Amino acid sequence: MLRFAVRRLILLVPILIGLSLLVFIWIRALPGSPAQALLGERATDESIAHVRDQYGLDEPIYDQYWRYLQTIGSGDLGTSIASRRPITEEIQERFPATIELAISAMLFATLIGIPLGFVAAKRHGGAVDHASLFVSLIGVSIPVFFLALLLKWLFAVELGWLPSVGRQDVLIDAEHPTNFYVLDGIITGNWNAAWDAVKHLILPAIALGSIPLAITARITRASVLDVQNEDYVRTARAKGISPSAVDRRHVLRNAMLPISTIVGLQVGLLLSGAILTETVFAFPGIGTWLQMAIVNRDYPVIQGGVLFVAIIVVLVNLLVDISYGLLNPRIRLAGR
């Protein structure tokens, strides 16, 4: 098993190098010179020359790439042009926000999606089944931003039940040691702040969780249907084991394998959706940050942030692969 993990880690190296190369080339290919973007509206020929020199923009391209790798390796990602703050600092604040949002969305998706899919499969062809199919159809067919807008309009604006923007009410004095606001509230014993953070998460999480919910419900339904007809399940039933025990011991456990994979693979999807969800709810996460950086040509943020996000996606996929290996004896054996 260890060897399997190590081998996967080694395979990661070319991907990471390729990623850094891709991001590097992409930034150089963006229209408008970096020097122009760095200096902003009032750039003069003189100051552009100065920045080109400072940045080594006149050096050979491979030297620039090598310098770029060194910068990333040193952990200092530079300073954002828009906010004038170190990028690592911004990531420390914004990344937990997006993680918190993504986890909430996945919680929403799995807590509703798995039972829905399971019941749908058990009552195959019944009302619940049709309802689950309809819900997952809507889930995959409604654009995230449209759902987010509808939710915000209805529950925040018209009904006023939930807050419409941000992560925390400004009037709440809260400490943020980890920048995971719900966790922060719990750690510092500030239940009011924790509950407030949860309220701020509900609508964005539902919007972001809609597609994962649909997919989870679908996959659960399909894999439960699959497993139900497997020999060992039929054997177990034939042996007279109670239906609920069969469901628990055989059906659900075996169905969990594809489900967990799918859940893991949705991380890229979640980050894509986070860009739009965060925009609608003015949620200060990493999605809007990157999108604005691209629009505003905030080069330091683009080159640090996009790479950071991509590495996270790669690592999560690796973890999913490894845990899949742990769960699935066939792959585990092959890895030996």
Place this chain on the structure above:
Amino acid sequence: MSIAEMEGRELELEPTGAGLWRDAFQRVRRSPPAIVGVVMIAILVFLAIFAPLVAPYSPTEQNLELVANGCCPGPSREHLLGVDDLGRDELSRLIYGARYSLLIGVVAVTIGLSMGLLLGAIAGYFRRADSPIMRLMDIMLAIPGFLMAIGIVALFGEGGLLQVMIAIGVVNIPIFTRLMRGSIIAQSDNDYVLAARSVGVPNRKILGSHIVPNAISPVIVAATLALATAIIDAAGLGFLGLGPQDPATPEWGTMLTNTVRYLQTAPFLAIFPGIAIVIAVMGFNLIGDALREALDPKLRGRT
């Protein structure tokens, strides 16, 4: 389903390409969701083609007088779905909008499909090209798709319909590359191919009647579903203001984002294009799902 039936199904021989499709068509025709999907898309295609005949007004004809007392008057006898912030007929714009959504979807998927199939076929046939191509796909998949689409539009320096189509097309490449490569590798040493080969069926015929139909069916399913995603992504890019340069273009995503500011006074302006997007996406999803079930031998025989 009885055990006998199940065993009978497993014993069933793989049909040839033509049979597979005839069979699939039969299944799709009997599936109510598929019919609903086909009807939805057929209506949209009809509206897109005959927009000038169907739409009551020009989609770009303004009437500033209509919005002089605030934006925007709701549905009325003259304007069944009301008018937008420049006094243009919302219904007409929605009808013309079908053109853009369908066009963006089809072109984007065609770009992704053709590039993906080409790369996938190369990777599948030439073992030496396999690893570099697939690593490139891994790298592309590591960047969240929508972020990559934004990045590609940024490369052009300005938003626009063509830019959006190319961006979404490129994001779709890895899906089709992986699919094509997988199919080709799986098909080429499949039992029935080997069997056909051993009884002396010519290679050309094996390719034509076994490998291609079986490799292409998952591609068609994926393409249909990719159409749905492409329409959503295009709307999303439009929502972020990366859509057409001419804001008068009745593209649904752009229409939605341009009227979000009136969500309080005229929510219908954002809701109608939103619903239009949902209908188009749902139509393709329904067809895609039905095709998948019909074409997937493993799923066949199940509702």
Place this chain on the structure above:
Amino acid sequence: MGKGLKVLLAAVAVALTVTAATLAATSRTGATSDTLVFGTASEPTSLDGAVVSDGESLRVIDQITEGLVGLKNGTTVIVPKLATSWKASNAGKVWTFKLRKGVQFQDGTPFNAKAVCANFDRWYNFTGAFASDSTSYYYYTVFGGYKKKSAGLTNAPLYRSCKAVGDSTAVITLRRPNAAFLGALSLTAFGMQSPTAMAKYGANKGTLSKDGVFTPGGQYGVPGGYAVGTGPFKLESWKIGDKLEIVRNDSYWGKKAFLRRVIFRSIPDNAARLQALQTGEIQGYDLVEPQDIPTVQKNSKLKVLDRPAFNVAYVTINQAVKPFDNPLVRQAVAYGLDRAGVVKSFYAGRGTVANEFMPPEVVGYSKGVKKYSYNPAKAKQLLQQAGLTLPVEVEFWYPTDVSRPYMPDPARNFQAFAASLDKSGFKVIPKSAPWRPDYVSRVQAGTAGALNLIGWTGDFGDPDNFIGTFFRTQQGQWGFNNPKLFALLNKALIETSISKRAALYRQANNMIMNFLPGVPYVHTKPALAFQKNVVGYIPSPVSLEPFSTVRFVG
């Protein structure tokens, strides 16, 4: 499926009905009566007034620092602030300011003539990253340059020296007379800051960072740092992405603030700011969009405040692009823009059609300028007269990702103008770019097509701040060289007699509207929205609005 949709629609309909009943009941009252939460469009960039030019930074700094002179609340009338009186001598080159006695900075440093000179000398001695028109924008604009010439800038410093005569008299000597000088001192950028605090927290540190961006090097004016003035509020804390908090300065020399604290919360999205106001998360915000005004007015718990019109939105005509160097073609543009229609339909009754490049409140506004009303037939005829074949193709630019008080929805204005130009013998090619970083720099460099949408909000009540800024020198944006106009505006700038000055500016306005470097189309009254129980907020034409007069009632 059809059934599903019906259910969905029914659910929405039910929700709508429920809404009406619950709306009033559910909105929260929010703050305690001594704390006001104000929604801002963005975070400040810095709290050091000398290095900022954006409205959200200035809004906060206004509460913390004060200048030698101020403006009477709600007007552009100059009144004493930290200086109690002043006198100009030696043909307007020597200014003697008598200072208010017994004033202290919030850190306990006494405010005196030395402190005044320390501030003026600091600006004048800016070097490196500070001595740039993008960092110390207002200083460079008003004072024309620094002690040491800065790379890439023309340097014609107005300031010569500052001398402290005793504790309470400061004498400022200029190199030449300038009629706009005193008014300019009311700008937030020239607020007095504690020399002790600036030294202690390294206000003059700050370099071009390795990214080539001006980054403050010290602790002054930055998030988590310090900013010290003499104003009615002092900085309590500032954390990016969270909030900026100022609290009452209990040892303020004048009338003390009612509120104990004011929190500024950044909500970039316009609709989100409105929603935050409706839900009670904030108690006020600036720049309410015209289409949201009825929503605010209909809400019994909210109200709208008007800020006097002190801006102008216009269409640039770039004469460097052919055939727009031809006056007939420029006139055709002016006749081809449906300005009245746009102003009537898009500005919710808060806009008036602009006929020149400055609002009527400013000295030198001319009643006799040539006026152009929408007339497609005349536009076509002018184009033909210019010997062109119709339609004439024209690249027309508009900004995205921005909302300005004079241009709440640029795409909407653009679409209406594009349609009216299309009817007037032109064929518009639409082009757009995000406001930052592309659009503004393109407009300034003259690379944003032949026509583009832009505008201006006055900083202080001087005509030079409008037409002087636009047309006193040759600029890429307009692409013309008109020595007669430049000379007239330069003459007006140094004229010290108010009546003669007004006559010169009237003459300039007449000349400009004949020459038609662009087409002004609207002056608007920007709107602010507040909870109804917030009183005492006095909107100012130049957005110098103290929170010290604000309080809650009921």
